[in-house]
Amino acid sequence: MAIAAALLTLGLPFAAFLLLALVPRLRRSGPPAGWVSIGAIGAAFLVAAAAWLAEAGGAGVWGWIPGAGGPLVTVGVLLDDLSRAMVLLVTLVSLLVQVYSLAYLHDEPRPALGRYYAYHALFAFSMLGLVLAPTFVQMFIFWELVGLCSYLLIGFWYDRPSAAQAAVKAFWVTRLGDVGFIIGIVWLWAAAGTFEFTALFAEAAAGQIPAAGLALTMVLIYLGAVGKSAQFPLHVWLPDAMEGPTPVSALIHAATMVTAGVFMVTRTMPLFALVPDVLTLIAWVGALTALLAATMACVEGDIKRVLAYSTISQLGYMMAAAGAGAAAAGFFHLGTHGVFKALLFLGAGAVIHAAGTNDVFRMGGLFRAMPQTGIVFLIGTLALAGVWPLAGFFSKEAVLAGVLHGQLTGPFVLLALTAFLTAFYMFRVVFIAFFGRPHDPHAHLHDPPRLMAGPLWVLAGLTVGLGLWFTVQPPAGEHGPGWLAPLSLGLAAAGIVLAWATYQARVVSADLLATLLAPLDVAARRRYGLDALYALLYRGAMLGCSRVIGWLDRYVVDGVVNMASAWSLRAGDLLRRIQTGVPQDYVYGVAFGVLVLLVWAQWGSR
Amino acid sequence: MTGPGLQAYLILAALVFAIGLFGILTRRNAIGILLGIELMLNAVNINLVAFARFHADLAGLVFTLFTIAITVIEVGVGLAIVIAVFRVRKTVDADHLTLLRG
Numbered sequence: 001m002a003i004a005a006a007l008l009t010l011g012l013p014f015a016a017f018l019l020l021a022l023v024p025r026l027r028r029s030g031p032p033a034g035w036v037s038i039g040a041i042g043a044a045f046l047v048a049a050a051a052w053l054a055e056a057g058g059a060g061v062w063g064w065i066p067g068a069g070g071p072l073v074t075v076g077v078l079l080d081d082l083s084r085a086m087v088l089l090v091t092l093v094s095l096l097v098q099v100y101s102l103a104y105l106h107d108e109p110r111p112a113l114g115r116y117y118a119y120h121a122l123f124a125f126s127m128l129g130l131v132l133a134p135t136f137v138q139m140f141i142f143w144e145l146v147g148l149c150s151y152l153l154i155g156f157w158y159d160r161p162s163a164a165q166a167a168v169k170a171f172w173v174t175r176l177g178d179v180g181f182i183i184g185i186v187w188l189w190a191a192a193g194t195f196e197f198t199a200l201f202a203e204a205a206a207g208q209i210p211a212a213g214l215a216l217t218m219v220l221i222y223l224g225a226v227g228k229s230a231q232f233p234l235h236v237w238l239p240d241a242m243e244g245p246t247p248v249s250a251l252i253h254a255a256t257m258v259t260a261g262v263f264m265v266t267r268t269m270p271l272f273a274l275v276p277d278v279l280t281l282i283a284w285v286g287a288l289t290a291l292l293a294a295t296m297a298c299v300e301g302d303i304k305r306v307l308a309y310s311t312i313s314q315l316g317y318m319m320a321a322a323g324a325g326a327a328a329a330g331f332f333h334l335g336t337h338g339v340f341k342a343l344l345f346l347g348a349g350a351v352i353h354a355a356g357t358n359d360v361f362r363m364g365g366l367f368r369a370m371p372q373t374g375i376v377f378l379i380g381t382l383a384l385a386g387v388w389p390l391a392g393f394f395s396k397e398a399v400l401a402g403v404l405h406g407q408l409t410g411p412f413v414l415l416a417l418t419a420f421l422t423a424f425y426m427f428r429v430v431f432i433a434f435f436g437r438p439h440d441p442h443a444h445l446h447d448p449p450r451l452m453a454g455p456l457w458v459l460a461g462l463t464v465g466l467g468l469w470f471t472v473q474p475p476a477g478e479h480g481p482g483w484l485a486p487l488s489l490g491l492a493a494a495g496i497v498l499a500w501a502t503y504q505a506r507v508v509s510a511d512l513l514a515t516l517l518a519p520l521d522v523a524a525r526r527r528y529g530l531d532a533l534y535a536l537l538y539r540g541a542m543l544g545c546s547r548v549i550g551w552l553d554r555y556v557v558d559g560v561v562n563m564a565s566a567w568s569l570r571a572g573d574l575l576r577r578i579q580t581g582v583p584q585d586y587v588y589g590v591a592f593g594v595l596v597l598l599v600w601a602q603w604g605s606r
Numbered sequence: 607m608t609g610p611g612l613q614a615y616l617i618l619a620a621l622v623f624a625i626g627l628f629g630i631l632t633r634r635n636a637i638g639i640l641l642g643i644e645l646m647l648n649a650v651n652i653n654l655v656a657f658a659r660f661h662a663d664l665a666g667l668v669f670t671l672f673t674i675a676i677t678v679i680e681v682g683v684g685l686a687i688v689i690a691v692f693r694v695r696k697t698v699d700a701d702h703l704t705l706l707r708g
Contacts, residue, residue, distance in 0.1 A: 579706065579707060580704065580707050581703075581704030581705060581706040581707030582700060582701060582704055582707075583630075583639065583700055584630070584631055584700060587627075587630055587631060588631065591627065591631070
């Protein structure tokens with residue numbers, strides 16, 4: 001039953017995608033295409049919810065690529081606690097985002113809207129395939145598919161050069177990590193002889209995987225997660241990915257796809273557990289990512305980019321928890337973050353929809369004009385800042401407790417600092433955009449239509465409801481020392497107060513803060529020079545290589561061809577001269593030839 | 607059977623052939639070259655008839671008849687070309703007819 005449910009969840013969005021892809025009339029009709037996709041993902045959500053309630057579990061594996069002594073590569077579905085929770089999250093957020101998009105993109109031409117939903121259905125299928133994958137190979141295939149969907153949806157408005165560039169950038173940067181991922185998968189196969197997770201875990205538990213080179217293999221596999229989950233230094237693509245439509249950012253670049261890296265590390269934790277050094281590396285990189293992204297969010301003026309940096313920062317949290325050995329805490333944060341970050345993005349979408357700009361400094365006083373959006377955005381912000389009793393508080397505390405329990409004091413300090421910055425930059429946006437002086441008092445601002453408000457309220461309700469549920473029934477897992485909860489609440493409160501003092505009460509001047517922290521401010525504004533570094537690498541290394549290869553092609557490869565043709569021409573020119581046009585000369589030639597033949601025949605017969 | 611043997615005929619044919627070849631190589635007049643060709647063809651005819659006679663095979667005679675007929679046509683066409691060339695170029699000197707030079 002579990003396998004059937006998993007296959008049904010996987011098959012429904014795929015069927016919707018095929019229908020939209022193969023029936024152009026339906027796709028070009030716009031809203032009906034949307035309803036097909038929404039219906040499929042809604043049914044998939046119901047199946048996933050039923051499987052969740054029934055706690056159905058099991059694995060169905062079928063042979064795919066045959067090999068000597070059993071199939072070399074298998075495909076199938078693996079439904080356990082981890083994938084069940086993830087499937088529920090993916091289907092739920094997909095459903096809400098798809099409903100929301102129907103209103104958000106109602107001004108789009110109908111064919112474009114149909115195309116959008118075809119991509120969405122494909123994305124849902126790919127993400128579910130990734131989550132349910134029982135083998136590394138299947139995971140990698142769907143891993144690439146979600147990358148493709150991300151590319152297609154970032155570049156949805158492909159006539160904008162910035163969107164097209166962002167799509168390409170996202171594709172290539174994540175590809176950089178994927179190269180490591182696939183090399184790691186193959187090396188692991190060479191060492192362990194199988195791609196299947198359960199078999200690999202059994203071998204890991206029995207200590208049958210050779211330790212030599214395993215650390216490097218796992219680092220390579222982790223590299224895939226670095227690219228996909230936007231960890232330092234491959235995080236540069238995620239802020240640019242905000243060029244896509246806002247619902248896409250909510251679904252793919254906040255709640256689901258970018259968490260695939262965290263999911264993969266969590267899924268393969270028994271393997272990572274064999275190499276503690278790699279885990280420590282993951283924790284440090286995660287904590288560093290969290291802090292760097294938070295500082296960049298503090299100086300960003302684009303509301304979606306603030307959320308993008310905040311996503312990178314929170315992904316750093318999850319990775320740090322996984323690296324500290326508290327993968328469950330990381331996954332817990334993944335789930336709650338998926339809900340409230342989708343809420344924040346969709347809220348931001350409602351704001352952008354109404355205000356017509358992404359720039360927070362051109363908003364202001366929005367709370368009065370759009371109270372519904374204001375309330376849900378505030379709920380999301382409080383959850384992200386980790387304020388009790390919202391969902392974010394519990395998961396963030398679980399992460400911090402896990403990192404502390406893993407004896408990683410350095411990352412813990414970085415993450416605690418990040419918690420303070422998180423509260424600061426989120427409330428900076430809230431105070432500027434929602435409570436500040438209205439930028440344009442005559443602007444016609446309004447709350448979003450019902451189709452958009454519905455998903456917002458569902459997500460807000462979940463954020464609050466989950467928090468209340470955890471208050472009544474504290475989540476299982478590591479609990480930190482008694483001072484941890486007051487510390488994280490205190491840090492969040494400090495961040496909120498600082499943001500209030502700076503941007504609302506204006507007791508503290510923002511310029512003064514910038515001057516005091518001038519080096520940091522400049523560095524964060526320049527994104528720590530990473531974009532510039534990549535541009536330099538690209539121009540220097542890539543274009544330099546291209547120039548050398550171009551020279552080789554022009555003068556060596558083409559040179560050989562040109563030389564052959566020049567020589568033929570020259571030889572032809574020389575041979576041409578024996579054609580005198582005088583018949584006697586030809587006859588002389590024939591006579592001479594016959595003579596030679598006669599002589600040769602005479603000598604040959606001897 | 608009396609009279610000269612096969613060898614004598616073959617020597618005669620070789621001589622005629624050589625004279626024809628010499629004519630072709632040395633003559634510069636197109637009509638002279640045609641005459642040389644005629645001599646060479648008739649040397650071949652002599653060969654064919656001689657072999658037919660000495661091997662008692664009629665096929666050689668039939669061949670010879672064909673060759674004579676075709677030779678007539680060849681001469682007709684050849685002379686026509688020479689006249690046509692003369693009308694255009696005002697000469698039939700082979701050294702000046704070198705349009706086919708490569």
